[in-house]
Amino acid sequence: MKVESIKNNLNTPGAIPPKKKYRANFTSSRFNPADYISEIKMENEIKDFMPSAVKGMKRLCDNMGETQNIIINALGTGLVAPIFIKWNPLSKTDEDTRTYSAWRQPVSAVLAVVTQVGVTIPFNKMIENRANSGFYDAKYNKTLFQDDKFITKQLKQIYPYASKKQIEEMTKNKMAEQYQNLIHMIQDNKVIMSKEDGSPLPLDDKKFKELVENVIQKKIDFENGELTKCKEITIPRKLKRGEYYRTHKQEALNIFNDLNNKLEKTSNPQSIKSEVKRLKKQYKNGDKELIAIFNDILGRRGNDDAELKIALKDKLSGILRDIDYHTGFSSTEEWKKGIIKYEIDSRINPLNEAITHLKEMKKMIAENQTVGQIEDYLDEIVTQQNEHRLFKFKLSKEVAAELQKVVKNNLKAHKQITGLIVSFLMLPISCSLLNWCYPRFMDAVFPNLSNKKHPKEIKSLVNQANNQTEVKS
Amino acid sequence: MSFISPITNRINAGMKACYNYCLKKPDLMLSRTEFLDKACKRFQDPKVNAAWIAGLGVASVILKDGFGCYLYVKQSLNNKKIPEDKRKFVAALDLANGGLMILLQILLTYTISKKAFQEKMFNKLFGKLFNRQSSKSIQAVMEQKLSGKVKGNQDFHRAFESYKDASIAAFGSLTTLIAATTVGKRIITPFIATPLADKTKEWMCRNDKPVHIHKDTRNTYDANISAGEKAEIQNNKQTASQPVQSNLLKQAVEKSDTQKPETEPQTQQSNLLKLAVEKSKN
Numbered sequence: 001m002k003v004e005s006i007k008n009n010l011n012t013p014g015a016i017p018p019k020k021k022y023r024a025n026f027t028s029s030r031f032n033p034a035d036y037i038s039e040i041k042m043e044n045e046i047k048d049f050m051p052s053a054v055k056g057m058k059r060l061c062d063n064m065g066e067t068q069n070i071i072i073n074a075l076g077t078g079l080v081a082p083i084f085i086k087w088n089p090l091s092k093t094d095e096d097t098r099t100y101s102a103w104r105q106p107v108s109a110v111l112a113v114v115t116q117v118g119v120t121i122p123f124n125k126m127i128e129n130r131a132n133s134g135f136y137d138a139k140y141n142k143t144l145f146q147d148d149k150f151i152t153k154q155l156k157q158i159y160p161y162a163s164k165k166q167i168e169e170m171t172k173n174k175m176a177e178q179y180q181n182l183i184h185m186i187q188d189n190k191v192i193m194s195k196e197d198g199s200p201l202p203l204d205d206k207k208f209k210e211l212v213e214n215v216i217q218k219k220i221d222f223e224n225g226e227l228t229k230c231k232e233i234t235i236p237r238k239l240k241r242g243e244y245y246r247t248h249k250q251e252a253l254n255i256f257n258d259l260n261n262k263l264e265k266t267s268n269p270q271s272i273k274s275e276v277k278r279l280k281k282q283y284k285n286g287d288k289e290l291i292a293i294f295n296d297i298l299g300r301r302g303n304d305d306a307e308l309k310i311a312l313k314d315k316l317s318g319i320l321r322d323i324d325y326h327t328g329f330s331s332t333e334e335w336k337k338g339i340i341k342y343e344i345d346s347r348i349n350p351l352n353e354a355i356t357h358l359k360e361m362k363k364m365i366a367e368n369q370t371v372g373q374i375e376d377y378l379d380e381i382v383t384q385q386n387e388h389r390l391f392k393f394k395l396s397k398e399v400a401a402e403l404q405k406v407v408k409n410n411l412k413a414h415k416q417i418t419g420l421i422v423s424f425l426m427l428p429i430s431c432s433l434l435n436w437c438y439p440r441f442m443d444a445v446f447p448n449l450s451n452k453k454h455p456k457e458i459k460s461l462v463n464q465a466n467n468q469t470e471v472k473s
Numbered sequence: 474m475s476f477i478s479p480i481t482n483r484i485n486a487g488m489k490a491c492y493n494y495c496l497k498k499p500d501l502m503l504s505r506t507e508f509l510d511k512a513c514k515r516f517q518d519p520k521v522n523a524a525w526i527a528g529l530g531v532a533s534v535i536l537k538d539g540f541g542c543y544l545y546v547k548q549s550l551n552n553k554k555i556p557e558d559k560r561k562f563v564a565a566l567d568l569a570n571g572g573l574m575i576l577l578q579i580l581l582t583y584t585i586s587k588k589a590f591q592e593k594m595f596n597k598l599f600g601k602l603f604n605r606q607s608s609k610s611i612q613a614v615m616e617q618k619l620s621g622k623v624k625g626n627q628d629f630h631r632a633f634e635s636y637k638d639a640s641i642a643a644f645g646s647l648t649t650l651i652a653a654t655t656v657g658k659r660i661i662t663p664f665i666a667t668p669l670a671d672k673t674k675e676w677m678c679r680n681d682k683p684v685h686i687h688k689d690t691r692n693t694y695d696a697n698i699s700a701g702e703k704a705e706i707q708n709n710k711q712t713a714s715q716p717v718q719s720n721l722l723k724q725a726v727e728k729s730d731t732q733k734p735e736t737e738p739q740t741q742q743s744n745l746l747k748l749a750v751e752k753s754k755n
Binding site for chain 2: 042043045046047049050051053054057058060061062064069072073076077080081082084085088090091092093096097098100101104105126127130135136137139140296299300301302307310311313314315389392406409410412413414416417418420421423424427428431432434435438439440443449450464
């Protein structure tokens with residue numbers, strides 16, 4: 001590929017933000033690119049809390065590409081399957097024939113690796129490359145969010161003498177630049193991708209609106225789910241537990257104060273868990289809610305004693321705080337009203353408010369307002385309230401993520417159908433290849449099993465014939 | 474060199490045209506088909522369209538493996554390079570293997586490889602690590618570690634859910650790899666397919682004349698003795714069992730064999746033998 005065309009792929013007109021009527025304020029108090037990082041940071045922290053079995057499983061799958069999958073598959077075909085053909089106790093066919101047939105599996109496994117690595121993987125890579133370079137229509141176009149591998153490859157061709165570190169840095173910058181451009185375009189409601197030759201390929205206005213509406217609707221559905229969860233699970237659970245604390249105040253205080261004191265003194269938090277298990281047995285005929293609380297404590301965990309102590313302390317202090325809170329009301333009616341009011345104020349109202357704003361945002365997009373204008377509208381609402389449910393909801397960022405997801409899923413469908421067609425077309429070739437290779441392989445390696453005679457056998461037959469002719473003469 | 478460049482240019486142009494017409498254009502045309510458009514819409518929400526996606530997988534298995542099985546069986550049966558006495562068993566094994574593989578893959582699509590099933594299995598094995606109490610434990614520890622607000626932080630919940638989803642996906646691909654690809658396809662299938670191939674071969678041979686097993690391929694395989702050594706031993710055995718005859722006697726027998734008609738060979742041969750013996754005595 002020529003350098004010019006590569007540059008075209010990286011610096012397409014579509015990738016340059018169009019003249020802006022509206023430009024988002026990146027220094028606003030609400031938008032902070034670090035938000036994105038914080039979620040990743042959280043995920044990294046969460047990873048540390050997982051046992052090695054889960055971490056190992058995830059790492060194995062993250063590092064396992066298509067090639068590794070094909071190799072494992074081939075190892076199964078080549079090494080495992082023949083065992084069950086050759087030494088099959090259920091088969092009545094003679095061992096020679098079974099051995100001969102079993103050897104078909106390793107031969108076919110080798111050929112499968114050759115054809116799959118040689119055809120299927122390059123085909124998938126070709127589709128990805130075409131999506132990155134803008135060969136397809138907007139549905140499969142990744143020119144606004146190209147893969148790091150694609151950018152690195154292109155940069156290596158433009159700057160052949162750049163070091164690995166420099167290329168890495170340039171790739172990172174290019175990706176950040178592309179992301180920023182994408183955000184600008186979304187805020188302007190003008191997403192312009194690019195074709196392979198560098199000409200612009202705008203995303204259909206109707207499709208863009210659908211995309212934004214879809215994002216907002218997903219958020220509405222999520223908030224509605226939270227609302228239902230709050231009404232149907234959280235409030236009844238709180239009332240149930242509160243009722244136990246109110247009716248068994250002294251018992252609860254004795255048990256949990258004692259446990260809390262023991263936890264403060266011990267350096268071995270596992271002993272507290274053992275104590276809870278003992279208490280669970282002791283109170284097995286007691287209130288069901290108490291058993292549920294014990295189970296909650298036993299469910300707390302940490303990777304080491306220090307972490308477990310923090311987790312248990314958090315739970316026990318929470319229980320003691322709850323006992324204090326629930327028993328602080330003078331009458332049952334007042335308590336119930338208080339709990340419900342608290343939930344309405346702290347959860348239901350904010351959720352309802354968020355849903356109202358989201359619906360308003362949906363209306364705004366239908367009225368042809370830009371995503372940037374919608375963000376401005378949201379900014380005005382949430383700037384003053386750090387605790388607002390939509391405080392971290394950045395529409396342009398969400399739309400960008402959704403657009404990437406849509407293209408990714410479209411490509412997945414494309415790859416699946418193409419893969420089916422390619423493997424279908426490859427079948428006669430791979431089948432003929434196997435039928436050509438297999439008997440020849442057997443003749444060469446296992447002549448005892450095929451009609452082909454072993455050189456030693458041929459030699460002995462020749463000797464035999466020579467002996468006979470000697471006798472005759 | 475100059476006379477080579479027009480040729481290489483032509484070759485390049487030809488290859489480019491071939492690439493355009495065989496790969497680029499069909500790919501672009503495929504990407505614009507209505508069917509692919511429909512498939513893309515279904516793939517947007519894999520949870521809702523799980524049945525459609527599973528159906529597509531099953532259809533592709535039936536089509537691909539079915540066609541593959543047909544080709545393998547047909548080519549094996551017509552492959553003259555495979556010994557005749559083993560050819561039908563090879564083809565029968567291909568047929569049994571192919572048929573079972575299709576059935577097994579359909580079964581796996583709706584069981585082990587099904588996302589809901591994998592989620593259930595994951596929750597049974599690792600559910601404790603992702604439940605409410607576990608999440609609260611992590612939040613409490615993280616809040617101390619990061620000295621920031623983690624409890625009730627939406628970012629935390631998103632990250633936790635995303636880690637859970639990724640772990641389920643990893644678990645799903647591993648179980649599919651182990652249970653479906655290795656155990657199902659490579660252990661169970663050949664284990665059942667081999668005895669099934671016996672029956673299939675019998676069925677294939679139902680109208681055949683008795684098969685002549687080639688003398689050189691009948692149970693010649695021996696892990697301990699090579700074929701040449703085996704032949705030598707057999708040869709020695711034969712020569713040891715034969716009575717010692719003089720060259721003259723052999724010649725006489727051979728002569729008589731060539732002179733006499735083929736009818737009643739045994740009696741004629743014995744008479745001639747007698748005559749020859751008498752002659753040699755005289």
